Amino acid sequence: MSAPKKGDLSSTEKELFQVITAGDVQEASRLLGCKDVRVNCLDEYGMTPLMHAAYKGKADMCKLLLQHGADVNCNEHEHGYTALMFAGLSGKTDITWMMLDAGAETDVVNSVGRTAAQMAAFVGQHDCVTVINNFFSRARLDYYTKPQGLEKEPKLPPKLAGPLHKVIMSTSLNPVKLVLLVKENPLLAEVEALDKCRRVMELICEKCVKQQDMNEVLAMKMHFISCVLGKCASFLKEREDKLDGLIKCLLKGRESDGFPVFQEKFVRECIRKFPYCNATLLQQLVRSIAPVEIGNDPTAISVLTQAITGQVGFMDSEFCTTCGEKGAEKRCSICKMVIYCDQTCQKMHWFTHKKVCKKLQEQREKQEAESAKLREKHSNEENKAVQGATDSLQTLSVEPNSEAPPSDPPAPAETPSPAPITTADN
Numbered sequence: 001m002s003a004p005k006k007g008d009l010s011s012t013e014k015e016l017f018q019v020i021t022a023g024d025v026q027e028a029s030r031l032l033g034c035k036d037v038r039v040n041c042l043d044e045y046g047m048t049p050l051m052h053a054a055y056k057g058k059a060d061m062c063k064l065l066l067q068h069g070a071d072v073n074c075n076e077h078e079h080g081y082t083a084l085m086f087a088g089l090s091g092k093t094d095i096t097w098m099m100l101d102a103g104a105e106t107d108v109v110n111s112v113g114r115t116a117a118q119m120a121a122f123v124g125q126h127d128c129v130t131v132i133n134n135f136f137s138r139a140r141l142d143y144y145t146k147p148q149g150l151e152k153e154p155k156l157p158p159k160l161a162g163p164l165h166k167v168i169m170s171t172s173l174n175p176v177k178l179v180l181l182v183k184e185n186p187l188l189a190e191v192e193a194l195d196k197c198r199r200v201m202e203l204i205c206e207k208c209v210k211q212q213d214m215n216e217v218l219a220m221k222m223h224f225i226s227c228v229l230g231k232c233a234s235f236l237k238e239r240e241d242k243l244d245g246l247i248k249c250l251l252k253g254r255e256s257d258g259f260p261v262f263q264e265k266f267v268r269e270c271i272r273k274f275p276y277c278n279a280t281l282l283q284q285l286v287r288s289i290a291p292v293e294i295g296n297d298p299t300a301i302s303v304l305t306q307a308i309t310g311q312v313g314f315m316d317s318e319f320c321t322t323c324g325e326k327g328a329e330k331r332c333s334i335c336k337m338v339i340y341c342d343q344t345c346q347k348m349h350w351f352t353h354k355k356v357c358k359k360l361q362e363q364r365e366k367q368e369a370e371s372a373k374l375r376e377k378h379s380n381e382e383n384k385a386v387q388g389a390t391d392s393l394q395t396l397s398v399e400p401n402s403e404a405p406p407s408d409p410p411a412p413a414e415t416p417s418p419a420p421i422t423t424a425d426n
């Protein structure tokens with residue numbers, strides 16, 4: 001078939017646009033298999049099926065279209081809108097992410113000179129703005145793997161680009177997670193390699209601050225990663241334990257309540273060392289963190305994470321105590337007060353958690369007993385009231401509520417190593 005022209009649609013293509021609006025993925029999949037359907041066909045306004053699906057916030061449809069080779073950077077729209085711009089306007093962070101992951105350019109502007117991030121901000125879709133600003137393509141990193149100008153060697157050895165990009169795109173900024181990512185790759189876990197990566201991170205940070213459309217979110221993220229890489233390098237210089245010591249320092253909780261003081265102080269120091277002191281984001285972070293006493297909520301990492309990734313509800317109990325990964329749901333079976341991704345994360349934390357686990361268990365049981373007492377008192381009073389009311393009506397007495405408060409599950413047996421984790425109850 002011929003190259004797509006605006007408004008030049010076969011009848012099946014017209015049908016495809018309707019099916020996208022209706023959200024029928026199965027039917028769309030069938031139509032995309034037809035000979036007279038071009039995945040990048042254009043309607044009368046120059047919109048592709050992907051732009052329609054993104055604008056209408058239909059993630060499954062976007063996925064299907066991308067699988068069929070939809071061009072994420074098609075720029076035929078009458079006002080120069082791209083699929084990423086439509087995704088940003090829709091307010092769907094998953095679709096925005098999908099477009100970026102498929103290679104959407106972030107600095108393309110529409111006919112009035114706005115980028116996708118600026119358009120999303122203009123309509124108040126700040127989560128999408130964060131996703132766009134937080135994204136860093138492999139191509140942008142690969143720039144540093146080629147010698148520039150008079151350089152004989154590139155700033156970043158090409159073999160390091162992959163592992164470094166993995167660190168940059170980590171879904172959790174928790175320093176433990178970042179150190180684990182460094183540790184798992186022998187190419188990266190090496191002083192010289194780390195120093196090179198740090199230098200590149202700082203250069204990207206500087207670029208983000210100095211570019212015309214300043215991206216403080218990405219600048220802060222790059223700076224933070226650079227600090228963590230620096231810490232890794234200094235531990236590797238001094239110790240032979242391949243970063244295990246650093247992970248322990250970051251996880252070690254204080255005697256009284258298990259709060260990881262070293263980690264908190266480290267994260268605060270990283271933020272304070274951000275080299276551009278006029279940055280609004282820096283001032284915002286300092287204002288949120290400085291008044292908080294160490295050990296209280298919010299932690300510095302939760303404030304930083306929220307500012308950078310836009311994740312809200314960071315203090316909710318769905319983040320792994322060890323690595324900060326979202327969606328953790330395995331609970332310590334003794335205290336039931338901490339959660340982990342899996343047994344690996346639990347084992348890593350056990351050396352310090354075991355000192356407070358019993359204490360946390362007692363605290364929880366005390367709290368539970370108290371609230372059970374309260375409930376009992378409450379229901380007894382209710383019964384009495386019912387009794388009183390029925391007595392005064394001179395009817396036969398009401399059967400007293402004999403239902404005992406729910407008993408606690410039996411306490412687990414003494415365990416020498418991490419207690420088995422249970423899946424989150426309720």
Ligand SMILES: [Zn+2]
Pocket residue numbers: 320321322323324325328340341342345
């Ligand atoms: Zn974890």
Ligand SMILES: [Zn+2]
Pocket residue numbers: 332333334335336337338353357358360
């Ligand atoms: Zn425990």
